Amino acid sequence: MAAIYQVDSFTKLPFSGNPAGVYISDVEQDYETCIKIAREMNLSETAFPVRTTDDNHYRLRWFTPTTEVPMCGHATLATSWVHFTELGIDGDIYYETLSGQLKVSRIGDDLKMDFPSELPFRIDLDQSIGEALDCNGMAYYSTGTRKLLFEISDRKKLEGLHPDFSKMEKLSVGVPLRGLIVTCKGDGEFDFFSRYFAPWVGINEDPVTGSAHTVLGPFWSERLGKDKLRAYQASQRGGEIRLEILDGNRISIIGNAVTVIRGQMLV
Incomplete structure (x- = not known):
């Protein structure tokens, strides 16, 4: 049994922004299980964070209902929102992902994510x-x-x-x-x-x-x-x-x- 949340990201109002699932468990799930959970949530992405040995450090993966994706901003925002507001974590949070380490800070009601960028x-x-x-x-x-x-x-x-x-x-x-x-x-x-x-x-x-x-x-x-x-x-x-x-x-x-x-x- 694991906790599951649905969070609307990039908005202060329910039913706007972008909904993401956040699956909270102490155990990392295998690829097929993550796909099944993401399909059950039926959202564009569901996030799967698992705490590592360091404080405020997590491994984070994102899945659509059909595949794993290397980067997802709104589901990262949703995950950090759950960590900050639902689970009471203090201080900056660091996520190890397929896109490298991502840092999220809470500044009042705002969440600030530090991501890699690229000029097309x-x-x-x-x-x-x-x-x-x-x-x-x-x-x-x-x-x-x-x-x-x-x-x-x-x-x-x-x-x-x-x-x-x-x-x-x-x-x-x-x-x-x-x-x-x-x-x-x-x-x-x-x-x-x-x-x-x-x-x-x-x-x-x-x-x-x-x-x-x-x-x-x-x-x-x-x-x-x-x-x-x-x-x-x-x-x-x-x-x-x-x-x-x-x-x-x-x-x-x-x-x-x-x-x-x-x-x-x-x-």
Whole structure:
């Protein structure tokens, strides 16, 4: 028997932001069991933290209902939220992950995550991505995250996108692929907007995506000449993210969360 939580990340309000499962156990589960639990939760990601021998140090893995993923921002935020608010942990928390060590700090009601970041480079896929989205834009690629970024002209077009996911999955891009970020410049309150699609890992659209902002942050920082940015992911649920560009290809991803389910999993 283990504790299970559902947390809405990058929001202060239940039923918005991005929901993640957090499975709390002293025992690390095998791959197949993690997949079964993630499938049972039926969320974009479920997190599996296990304490190591050091105080406030954990091994952390993330699973979609179909596969393990190397980085997940909103489920990391959800996990640290559970550790801080449900389990009463004090001080910074360190997670050992497939993306290296990630640190999370609590500052009042805010959680600040220290993640690796990567500036994407231009790639010749404007036409094929544009056909899948029925929208013109400019394509970029992030090698570390295996994410495409597609810049379009305005928020109205972004919010009106209705992607053909079957066509998207068949994209011949010539590079490993985990997701497609679509983004446009902001309107004053926010520096930029985005949406995120990942049918390749079983998620047609993710509501609010921390890992996508490890690419979006340096992309818009370079264009806008700003080291601190406010972002809004314009999914149906929606969510706000604040970013701070750090030295050494690192980025602070700052947000809030709220617990919506507390329970026990009888496995």
